[in-house]
Amino acid sequence: MTGVYKVGETIIKAEEIPSRLKRYQLMPQFLREVILDEATASIACTEEEVAAAIEQFAAQHQLTSPEAQQAWLKSHRMTREDLEAIARRPIKLEKFKQQQWSHKVESYFITRKTGLDQVVYSLIRTKNPGLAHELYFRISEGEQDFAEAAREYSEGPESRTGGLLGPVSLSQPHPAIGKLLSVSQPGQLWAPRPLSEWMVLIRLEKFIPAQLDESMRRRLIEELFETWLREQIAEVGSLEPLQTEVSSVS
Template structure:
C-alpha cells in the first residue's frame, strides 16, 4: 500500500473545496486513514474457518450457543448478514496483518513501554491544609480511623466519591512526584503527608501490578505499531494533497512511497 493508491480516489471523488471543508471540520485525516487501512486490508486473505469462528464468538457474546442461531442474532441486532460478516472479516484481516508484520517487534516495544503499562491501586487523601493532612495521617496510622471513612468526609478531590481508592490505573497517569513515591512504596504502608502543587497528600499503595508480556499485550503492541504506520501514510497523503497536481504526478515518478511490505516506521 502506498499513498498514490489513495490520492487518485480522493481527487476524483472529492474536489478541492470538498477536501477543504473536510479539513475544516477535522474529517479529512480520519477519511485518509480509513482509506489507507481499508486498501491494505483488502489484500489480506482469510479462511471460512476463521470467519465461522468469529461468528461463533459473536454468538457467544450475545448469549447464543450454535451457528444455526445466526439469523436470530441478526434479527436482534438489526443488521444484515453481509454487514456483520464484512465487519467481522475486517477485524480478522486487521488482526492477521498486525501480527504478521509486527509480532516480531512487539516484545521490544513492550520493554520500552513497560513503565507506562504497570498498573497501581492506591488510597489517596487530597487536602489543602497541612495540619489536617497530618492529623488524618496519624488517625489512619494509629488505627483510630480508616482511610475510606476519612476520604468520604475530608477528601477535597474526586477520590471523595470512591472511598479514597484510585485505580487500577497506569502508573504514569499520576503526577511525576507521586509516581516516584509509589514506585518505591510497599503495599499497605502509609506514606507521611507530602505536598504536590497546592495539595497535601496522604497516600497508601494498595497494589502494584507489573505488566507482563501476554498474548493480549502483544496484540496491543502490534496494534499501536500498525496505527503508527497508518498515521505516517496519512501524513504523506495529506502532504501530497497540498501541492499542485502536476507536481504531485512528478513526485510519484521520482519519489514513490515506501511499499506497505517495508513497514518502515519511526519510534
C-alpha cells in the same frame, strides 16, 4: 476529461473533492482508508473467511434473510461484490497487523512495562497542612482508619470511596504521585507532601505487574499499528491533484 458528479441538484467536479473532504472534516478518515487499502492489497482471504465475515456482518446489521440483505444493499447503493470487499477489509487488516508487529510485541512490552503496571492506592487531600499532619499521625499510629479519615476529611471525589483509587496504570495519576507509588511497598504510608494547592497523604494498597497475556498482546499490537498509521497519514499530508503535462503533436 475532468470527472463531474451530481448529488441531488449539486454538480461536483473531481478537482473539488479534496476541498470538500477537508470542509466536511473527512480527509483524515479518507486518507486512513486509502493507506490501509494500499498496505493490505496483497493479503489474501480464503472463501471460508469471507463467508464467515459476511455472516457476522449480516448478524450485526440484523440482515436475517437474503431479502433483507438485498434491501440493505439497495439502500446503500452497493452490490454483492461491494459487500464482500467490506467483509474482507477487517480480515486483511488483522492479518497485516499480525505480519507487521506480532514479532515485535515482546521487546515493545519491555519498553512499555513501567507504564503498563497498575496500582491500587489510597489518597487524602486537604488544603489544611495542620490537618494533613494530624491525619498522618493518627493513621500511622493506628488511631484512625485511612478510609474513615478519607471519607471525613478528604476534599476531592475520592472521599466517596474512602480514598481508594484504582486499579490504574502508573502513568495515570499526577506524575509526582506516580513516581512515589513506583517506589512504594504495599501498605506504605507517605508523610504529607505539597501537590499544587493541596497537601496529600498517599498509601500504596496493591501493585499489579503487567503480564504479556493475549489481551495485552492485542493491545500492544494495536498501539504499534496506530503509531504507524499516524506516521503514514502525516507523511501523506493530504489529497493533492497530480500535475500532468500535455504535449502537442504537430
